[in-house]
Amino acid sequence: MSVRCGIGYDLHRLEAGRKLIIGGLEVPFDKGPAGHSDGDVVAHALCDALLGAAGLGDIGTHFPDTDPKWKDANSLQFLEHAARLLGEKKFAIEHVDAVVILERPKLGPHFPKMREALAKALSVTADRIHLKAKTNEGVDAVGRGEAIAAYVIATLTTT
Numbered sequence: 001m002s003v004r005c006g007i008g009y010d011l012h013r014l015e016a017g018r019k020l021i022i023g024g025l026e027v028p029f030d031k032g033p034a035g036h037s038d039g040d041v042v043a044h045a046l047c048d049a050l051l052g053a054a055g056l057g058d059i060g061t062h063f064p065d066t067d068p069k070w071k072d073a074n075s076l077q078f079l080e081h082a083a084r085l086l087g088e089k090k091f092a093i094e095h096v097d098a099v100v101i102l103e104r105p106k107l108g109p110h111f112p113k114m115r116e117a118l119a120k121a122l123s124v125t126a127d128r129i130h131l132k133a134k135t136n137e138g139v140d141a142v143g144r145g146e147a148i149a150a151y152v153i154a155t156l157t158t159t
Helices: 041-054 076-088 108-122
Strands: 002-016 020-022 025-027 031-033 091-101 129-134 147-158
Touching (some): 002 041, 020 031, 025 108, 041 076, 041 147, 076 108, 091 108
Antiparallel strands (some): 002 031, 002 147, 020 025, 091 147
16 A cells, blocks of 8 residues: 655635635635635645645646636536546545634634535545634734635545
8 A cells, every 4th residue: 555645735815705615615704715716725725735645736737727617616626526536546535634724704613514515525534534724813914814725735545
């Protein structure tokens, strides 16, 4: 058995009038991520972590923001695509650990549904997905409530 790890990162500005989509779930808030797709930082960072661990490029390679096909796309589609690619290469997702960084709103109450949405898109059980939230203590664009970011580490195995 071989074990591989990948890391992913994403950041989006927050703008009024956009839906706040995090981990495949719409979270009630007055701002949302500016982006070509739905701007889901967890899904984007997770996609990069999975693709990186498998040596399959990155999210921009598979879903370029220059392609109108992906305008306002649901980012869970990106994870479904990554999961199919991993399956073709005989990789299994063992564990995902994600950190979402934003000042508001509080995410803890939403984590169970986010874990379920992410797990469904990846065809794994929710116990393989771990989510945490942090603030930036008022420092930089994230700390001022102007942006949202996420870091994800994914562990894969293959035989």
